[in-house]
Amino acid sequence: MLKFEHVSKRYAGGGDALLDVSFHLHPGEMVFLTGHSGAGKSTVLKLAAVIEKSSHGRIFLDNQSFNDLKTSQVPYIRRKMGLIFQDYKLLQDRTVFDNIALPMVIAGHSYQDIAKRVRAALDKVGLSGKEQKYPQALSGGEQQRVGIARAVVNKPSLILADEPTGNLDPVLSAEILHLFTQFTQVGVAVLIATHDIALINRMEQRVITLDHGRLIRE
Amino acid sequence: MLKDNPRSQKQMGTHEPSFNTQFHSYLDVHAQTLFSSLGRLTRAPAAFMMTLLVLAISMALSSSFYLLVKNFQQLTGNVNASNQISVFLKLETTPSNVAKMRERIMLDTQVQSVQLITPEQAAAEFKANSVFGEALDALQKNPLPAVLVVLPKSSLEDEQGLNALITHFEQMPEVDSAKSDIQWISRLRAIIAVANRVVLLLSLLFGMAVLLIIGNTIRLELQDRHQEVLITQLVGATHAFIRRPFLYTGFWLGFLASISAWFIVTVFMLFLRQPVQALSQQYSGSFELAFLNYTETFTLIGFASFLGVLGAWLVLGSQLHALESE
Numbered sequence: 001m002l003k004f005e006h007v008s009k010r011y012a013g014g015g016d017a018l019l020d021v022s023f024h025l026h027p028g029e030m031v032f033l034t035g036h037s038g039a040g041k042s043t044v045l046k047l048a049a050v051i052e053k054s055s056h057g058r059i060f061l062d063n064q065s066f067n068d069l070k071t072s073q074v075p076y077i078r079r080k081m082g083l084i085f086q087d088y089k090l091l092q093d094r095t096v097f098d099n100i101a102l103p104m105v106i107a108g109h110s111y112q113d114i115a116k117r118v119r120a121a122l123d124k125v126g127l128s129g130k131e132q133k134y135p136q137a138l139s140g141g142e143q144q145r146v147g148i149a150r151a152v153v154n155k156p157s158l159i160l161a162d163e164p165t166g167n168l169d170p171v172l173s174a175e176i177l178h179l180f181t182q183f184t185q186v187g188v189a190v191l192i193a194t195h196d197i198a199l200i201n202r203m204e205q206r207v208i209t210l211d212h213g214r215l216i217r218e
Numbered sequence: 219m220l221k222d223n224p225r226s227q228k229q230m231g232t233h234e235p236s237f238n239t240q241f242h243s244y245l246d247v248h249a250q251t252l253f254s255s256l257g258r259l260t261r262a263p264a265a266f267m268m269t270l271l272v273l274a275i276s277m278a279l280s281s282s283f284y285l286l287v288k289n290f291q292q293l294t295g296n297v298n299a300s301n302q303i304s305v306f307l308k309l310e311t312t313p314s315n316v317a318k319m320r321e322r323i324m325l326d327t328q329v330q331s332v333q334l335i336t337p338e339q340a341a342a343e344f345k346a347n348s349v350f351g352e353a354l355d356a357l358q359k360n361p362l363p364a365v366l367v368v369l370p371k372s373s374l375e376d377e378q379g380l381n382a383l384i385t386h387f388e389q390m391p392e393v394d395s396a397k398s399d400i401q402w403i404s405r406l407r408a409i410i411a412v413a414n415r416v417v418l419l420l421s422l423l424f425g426m427a428v429l430l431i432i433g434n435t436i437r438l439e440l441q442d443r444h445q446e447v448l449i450t451q452l453v454g455a456t457h458a459f460i461r462r463p464f465l466y467t468g469f470w471l472g473f474l475a476s477i478s479a480w481f482i483v484t485v486f487m488l489f490l491r492q493p494v495q496a497l498s499q500q501y502s503g504s505f506e507l508a509f510l511n512y513t514e515t516f517t518l519i520g521f522a523s524f525l526g527v528l529g530a531w532l533v534l535g536s537q538l539h540a541l542e543s544e
Binding site for chain 1 (some may be wrong): 235239240243244246247351445446448449450451452453454455456457459
């Protein structure tokens, strides 16, 4: 599924954000990516989401190398993944329904299809009946669940989550992680960047630890 | 969905809609974007109206100047230009000398025909056609000279040859002066050519202004929706998808502004029509003020809409690239 091969990332004017990082994420697997602030967690996610390009090494998703990607191909790669952010990144002037529908509208699905799948996704994250609400009217936990529904509505094979529970209390965090576990059961690979050690210990999943851009423990 | 059908997820990978579905939803998205971008514009009515008015005034200015020149051209276009020369003889020339002059000119190889207008004929014609006709009666003597209307051979159409002929006539002792219509008509045409060039330059300038105003409006809109653009990019939107609403915004600005400009120009012309007609009657003419015709109206609207899309396109090219490198 997602494979990093000796990946390094050096920013212009900065040091090495990542140094020779290799790992392989398999379908249905949930992996936590952890480390101190600035260890390179966000860089790994940015590289995996093709927001940035690696300086060295190769990254693959389903055997497709990111190195040979043309700019025009990037959107189609992104449609294979669902991204989840700490600050949710919802469109504040659109309803919950429109927010979740966005990836499907972009991919060009029919309205009937979209409506059906959006409702199913809302049901999945436990927000049925809130589709006409605006994000501001929702609590933080609810907004994050809208973000998750948006990430899974297009049936991605990979979910990338950057500090998904960063703004949530432990109970809500546990609920969100429970959702992620459910996705892995249907074959979705989930990569979660977090520094919430308590959370990681509770989940007993594979953990990748970064330190100053190096992978120090798997 | 995920919950209902756990196995299919893995087999299907990312679900791709069929071509037919994609095509139909593509049209849906276009229609939806067309109206949502209009709706977005009207959400800030004050800013929208101001931008629209600035654009409309720019377009109205160049269109009305164009119309001004067009009307002037139409006015002068009614005058039939020919290469005929009026040879005015000196007042004291006797009728027998006039006849001799006519014979002489007729023998010129460059001349096709010569028509004589006697002072009496000229006076009668003047009385019939001019409001000052009665003034002639007040004079004791006919002040009008005999005129020989010379029609040169049709081959003689260039100004140089015509001028040479005119000079030749003027050198004759009985001739007071010789004039050709072509002289002042070519001067008039030269003036109109200059005016047309000015219209072209002004239209270019105003077109640039329209392009810049629309570009700037789109740039501000893009800054306003910065977050939205980033988010749609992250969930797999192509450049085309991101550009579309902004291109439609550009289209609406150009389209609506050109229609407003049309109204402004038409109101201007309606306002001018009555005094122009009064003026035309003073010259016993029947001049009808020309408005923007269908072709011109559609050209204006089409060109303005195109400029709107182009302005948006140009800004999007650089701005989206800048957004991407963030």
